[in-house]
Amino acid sequence: MNELKWIVECSAFSVMLGISVVIGLYFGCVKKEGNTVNEYLLGNKKMTVFPIVMSLIASHISGIMLLGIPTEVYCYGTLYLLSGAINMVIIIVIFYVYLPVFYELQLTSVYEYLEYRFNSTIRGFASIIYAVSLILYIPIVMYVPALVLNQITGISVHLITPLICVICIFYTTIGGLKAVVWTDAIQSFFTALSVIVIIVMALVEVGGFGNMIRTNLVGDRIEFFKMDPDPFLRNSFWTVSIGTALHVISTIGVQAGSVQRFVSLPSYAKAGKSLIAFSLGMCVVKILTGCLGMLIYTKYQDCDPVLADYIKSYKYILPYFVVDIVGLVPGLTGLFISGMFSAALSTMSAHLNTVSGTIYKDFIVKVISKDVSESTASIIMKCVVVIVGSMCLMLVVVVEKFNEIIQFAKSMSGITDGAIVSVFTLGLCFPCCNSRGVICGMITSIGVMAWIITGAQLATMNNELKLVMKNVSIAGCPTNITFKNHNDFSGLYRMNDDVYVSPNVLKIFTVSYLHYNTVGTIIGIVVGLVVSVLFPMDQNIDPKLITPCVRKFLYPKYAVAKGNRSGYVTRSEEYRPVTQNTKL
Structure with a gap:
């Protein structure tokens, strides 16, 4: 029976991997429409809304969200789920401020x-x-599903991560954007199905939706309106709202992979529809993964698996829960593993496809002959995918050192995301800003954020900064086991409701991880504007480079074409790149 169950589990996992490989071969060999840069990066602008939306959702879910949000809810409550609602609001800003300019310029x-x-x-x-x-x-992204497989089967993380990398690099290299988008769309089916099946079976196990809500209310997990504006609280209404808003701008509004997908659609109206559908989809995903966290708490309200020493860390709690709930049903554990790997593959492939285009267009073209053929350019980008994917594989060992997966992921992105948001915001919204201000703002933002985040991570690793979890219980555990104590705060003082910290740690290191983007963006914008005002430069800026929201006030003669509801200007002549001293 065990052998049969193992075969069924492996079959569910193998089907997903096999489909990914087949799609890569199909678009790379059978449905190939020319070995060109435009085909590889934009799919010849023949993409449709549905696969683009599914690709966007799949590439932004990743195993980090599937594993991290349930753990977040179990340990710290539901405040983080507010980010789903914030997605719905901030897309308005993206639609009217950022996306119009990028779509109009049609940039690779x-x-x-x-x-x-x-x-x-x-x-x-x-x-x-x-x-x-x-x-x-x-x-x-690569580490998370490997961690799940390790917890469920015992297979080493360092054996499974090369498998993820090789398969992802293969179909991303062979098929380009079309393969990435369609594999993302199909992989998202495995991810959604695995989550829904586990939720349904877990609801049956714990006594239904009503019991889940009641248990989490009693356990103080359900919380949305913690209105304290203290930026040093780990989670509050304001840290989640403001931090998520800037995170969404950095990952959707100005992130190369997202913009690449919007531009690949044949019209701006379809790009807008995909943006709305994406935000709705992400809201649903966060609700579902949040439900998983509440179900985990309902299941283990009286016997915390970490304190009972059933698992080493809370990052293992979701796979432990899955095995506990569906482990006896052949195929369902394999389906869950497939969902986790699908999320990882879709995220990794999307980023690899995008970064290959970025590195080629922004660096390689500068040092090689500009007369290089389209086929040669395509081959170069495929080589970049292989090199970057291999580099990422070697860094997996570093990720193993951290427990709070969502916090670690956002911390790493927080070093650079604020700088990127600030430079695009300065360019789009502030015509007075010049290159001197922008470069100073970016360098200052990255330097300050690297200092803050490195200090916070070192303090955490040295046990000089500890987070306060919601209460957990061991009242229902067997009496014949040895319990662990995870609340040793000796030598630390309580700075606020969420954090214990050593007197040796600078207070700035304890700022909420959700505010890393906030701080980085503010620093970049403020420094950029101040330097631009103090050290002005002569600029002749094409109005096309300014967001329509600002453009219509500063450049009234450059009016939006009558009847054009897209929000951006339509001009018949080809766009001509401008420099600081170009006369228009």
Whole structure:
């Protein structure tokens, strides 16, 4: 029976991996429409809304969200789920401020905008930041499903991560954007099905939805309106709302992969529809994963698995819960593993496809002959995918050192995301800003955030900064086991409701991880504006480079075409790149 169950579990997992490989071969060999840069990065602008939306959702879910949000809810409550509602609000800003300009310019790499608005140095610096941030982020994406498989089967993380990497690199390299988008869409089916099946079976196990809500209310897990504005609280209404808003702008409004997908659609109206559908989908995903967290608490309200020493860390609690709930049903554990790997593959493939285009357009083109053929360019980008994917694989060992997966992921992105948001916001919304201000703002933002985040991570690793979890219980555990004590705060003082900290730790290191983007963005914008005002430069800026919200006030003669509801200007002549001293 055990052998049969193992075969069934492996079959569910193998089907998902096999489909990914087949799609890559199909778009790379059978449905190939020319070995060109436009085909590889934009799918020849023949993409449709549905696969783009599913790809966006799949690439932003990742195993980090599937594993991290349930753990977050179990340990710290439901405040983080407010981010789903914030998605719905902030897309309005993206639709009217950021996306119109990028779609109108039809850029293969969003960082081309920075060269047109400022200069090639700004473009190159921003591209480097983006590439480095991806190389730091992808290992986390790869590690999470490998961690799940390790917890369920005992297979080493270091054996399974190369498998993820090789398969992902293969179909991303062979098939380009079309393969990435369609594998993302199909992989999202495995992810959604696995989550829904586990939720349904868990609801039956714990006595239904009503009992889940009552138990979490009694356990103080359900909380949404903690209105304390203290930025040093780990989670509050304001930290989640403000932090999520800027995070969404950085990952959707100005992130190269997201903009690439919007631009690949044949019309701005379809790009807008995909943006709305994406935000709705992400809201649903966060609700479902939040339900998983509440179900885990309902199941283990009287016997915390970590204190009972059933698992080593809370990052293992979701796979432990899954095995506990569906482990006896053949195929369902394999379905869950498939869902986790699907999320990881979709995120990794999307980033690899995007970063290959960014590195090629922003760096490689600068040092090779500009007369290089389209086929040669495509081959170069495919080589970049292989190299970057291999680098990410080698960094997985670093990720194992951290427990709070969501916090660690956002911390790493927090070093660079604020700088990226600030440079695009300055370019789009502040015509007075110049290249001197932007470069100073970016460098200052990255430097300060690297200092803050490094200090916070070191304090955490040295047990000088500890987070306060919601209360857990061992009242219902067997009496013949040895319990662990995870609340040793000796030598620390309680700074607020969420944090214990050593007197040796600077207070700035305890700022909420959700405010990393906030702090980085504010620093970049303020420094950029101040330096631009103090050290002005002559600028002749094409109005096309300014967001329509500002453009209509500063450039009234450059009016939006009558009847054009897209929010951006339509001009018949081809766009001409401008520099600081170009006369229009």
